[in-house]
Amino acid sequence: MKALNKYFYIFKISLSNNLVYVSNFIARNMFFVFIVYVMLLLWQNIYSHQGNMIAGYTLNQMIWYLIITEMVTLSRSNVFTEVSEDVKKGQIAYLINKPYHYIFYCFSNSLGESGVKLTSNMIIGMIMGLVYVGPLMNLNLVHLPLILISLLLGMFLNFFIYINLALTAFWFEENTAFMWIYSKLVFTLGGMLIPIEMFPGWLEKVARYLPFAYVTYGPARLGVKFSLSEFFSIISFQVFYLTVFIFISIFVYRRGVKELNVNGG
Amino acid sequence: MEVKKHLNLIAMYFKFNLSSSMEYRASFLTQTFGMILNNSTFIFFWWILFENIETIGGYGFREVMMIWAISSTSFGITFVLFGNIRRISQMIVNGELDSYLLQPKDVLINIIASGTVISAWGDIFYGLILFMGVYRFSLIGLGMFIFFSFTGAMVFASLLIFANSLTFYMGNSQGIASLFMEFMITFSIYPEGIYRGYTKLIIYTFLPAAFISLVPARLINNFSWGWFSLLIGAVVAWLIFTYYFFRRGLRKYESGNLIVSKL
Numbered sequence: 001m002k003a004l005n006k007y008f009y010i011f012k013i014s015l016s017n018n019l020v021y022v023s024n025f026i027a028r029n030m031f032f033v034f035i036v037y038v039m040l041l042l043w044q045n046i047y048s049h050q051g052n053m054i055a056g057y058t059l060n061q062m063i064w065y066l067i068i069t070e071m072v073t074l075s076r077s078n079v080f081t082e083v084s085e086d087v088k089k090g091q092i093a094y095l096i097n098k099p100y101h102y103i104f105y106c107f108s109n110s111l112g113e114s115g116v117k118l119t120s121n122m123i124i125g126m127i128m129g130l131v132y133v134g135p136l137m138n139l140n141l142v143h144l145p146l147i148l149i150s151l152l153l154g155m156f157l158n159f160f161i162y163i164n165l166a167l168t169a170f171w172f173e174e175n176t177a178f179m180w181i182y183s184k185l186v187f188t189l190g191g192m193l194i195p196i197e198m199f200p201g202w203l204e205k206v207a208r209y210l211p212f213a214y215v216t217y218g219p220a221r222l223g224v225k226f227s228l229s230e231f232f233s234i235i236s237f238q239v240f241y242l243t244v245f246i247f248i249s250i251f252v253y254r255r256g257v258k259e260l261n262v263n264g265g
Numbered sequence: 266m267e268v269k270k271h272l273n274l275i276a277m278y279f280k281f282n283l284s285s286s287m288e289y290r291a292s293f294l295t296q297t298f299g300m301i302l303n304n305s306t307f308i309f310f311w312w313i314l315f316e317n318i319e320t321i322g323g324y325g326f327r328e329v330m331m332i333w334a335i336s337s338t339s340f341g342i343t344f345v346l347f348g349n350i351r352r353i354s355q356m357i358v359n360g361e362l363d364s365y366l367l368q369p370k371d372v373l374i375n376i377i378a379s380g381t382v383i384s385a386w387g388d389i390f391y392g393l394i395l396f397m398g399v400y401r402f403s404l405i406g407l408g409m410f411i412f413f414s415f416t417g418a419m420v421f422a423s424l425l426i427f428a429n430s431l432t433f434y435m436g437n438s439q440g441i442a443s444l445f446m447e448f449m450i451t452f453s454i455y456p457e458g459i460y461r462g463y464t465k466l467i468i469y470t471f472l473p474a475a476f477i478s479l480v481p482a483r484l485i486n487n488f489s490w491g492w493f494s495l496l497i498g499a500v501v502a503w504l505i506f507t508y509y510f511f512r513r514g515l516r517k518y519e520s521g522n523l524i525v526s527k528l
Binding site for chain 2: 027038049050054055176180187200
């Protein structure tokens with residue numbers, strides 16, 4: 001337990017750092033409100049012509065779905081840029097000899113940042129949902145902790161995929177393209193803007209087996225249409241992919257450090 | 266005469282910026298293709314939507330791609346020609362305008378044209394390719410597309426200059442400027458029919474995103490002199506307003522005693 005204390009302190013420091021910049025904080029939240037508002041306009045128009053139900057979702061569920069997917073993506077930390085810069089600028093040389101594991105140092109650091117973002121996004125998301133389309137249909141409060149678990153797993157999975165991509169900086173000078181491609185895969189195959197039930201059949205099947213859907217689609221699906229069987233299926237995928245990406249990141253980091261060559265100081 | 270001088274300055278900067286962008290050719294190509302790929306993901310979004318729904322706000326797939334094409338090229342032109350627009354606020358705060366004030370050229374144009382954004386070339390090409398893809402090729406159509414991409418760029422640039430110049434009046438407005446940019450981009454890439462009431466009023470006045478892509482798309486499909494005059498009127502009004510807004514604000518500028526070398 002004592003071994004984990006250091007990670008808890010890193011988390012606490014990062015938490016207070018992220019509470020300092022108020023203007024950043026407000027701008028981020030304004031963006032969230034705005035983007036969901038435009039989505040609301042779009043879907044209101046679509047539902048007014050198509051009837052009450054599209055791909056099994058009502059307008060109310062569709063807007064809450066989008067609020068949850070945006071909540072996950074907008075609460076991500078800046079880990080990709082930070083780790084890539086650490087590696088490229090050689091700052092990592094000062095971080096690998098500390099009495100902690102670099103990957104878990106980054107994770108605790110990210111938790112502080114994401115924690116602040118997620119809390120504010122959840123409050124704003126709930127207010128927006130209530131104002132825009134009213135309370136979420138058929139929500140059973142007992143399910144909330146389970147939905148929250150899936151949401152956190154989605155965020156952790158997102159973190160470990162990002163850190164893997166960032167660690168490629170050990171070998172590639174310019175690795176931003178990987179981040180772009182990944183974020184667009186979440187955007188599309190991850191069902192960030194459209195539930196994957198709306199995809200053509202074959203694509204839906206493919207998307208269900210890929211990790212991207214478990215970053216955004218999984219938690220949002222559980223949020224608006226909870227069922228125990230689906231919960232177990234989504235959580236299993238999330239835990240599976242999370243474990244895979246944690247192991248890959250530890251492996252990639254070990255290999256990378258062996259090849260590390262820092263000039264000067 | 267005055268306008269010609271300004272255009273010459275912009276052309277000179279464009280030439281220099283282009284040759285410096287081309288110095289690192291691999292980086293230029295990666296950023297350009299990266300941006301094209303990045304923008305293409307929105308085709309996926311609209312493709313899925315139109316697989317399920319026939320029209321949205323009176324637009325079909327082709328019309329949505331058309332407003333996307335115009336917005337993308339307008340955005341690209343803005344940042345290729347006036348890359349420093351996004352840095353105005355930061356430059357005011359840091360007191361970096363001194364070197365521009367000493368030069369015998371128009372301060373605003375000198376500032377905004379002296380930088381470029383390489384990835385914005387990707388936005389220009391993406392818009393062009395998309396337009397060619399959805400609009401049957403005709404010289405008149407292409408001519409109109411290029412013309413409206415420039416008017417769109419002027420509207421876009423005007424609003425960004427306005428938002429960044431707020432720094433003269435109220436302190437660092439970088440946050441507001443990036444929000445304004447998001448508003449303008451987002452409002453210009455969704456079908457007009459989804460906007461109602463106050464939102465519609467806003468996109469025709471205070472955040473004139475309608476003049477970037479929605480009005481031009483309407484004109485390309487169905488030209489009318491009335492709408493065309495309104496568009497030109499809006500572009501000119503915004504250009505004049507932001508120019509004077511910046512000039513007035515500049516009187517409040519205080520040097521930061523920062524020594525910078527402008528290369």
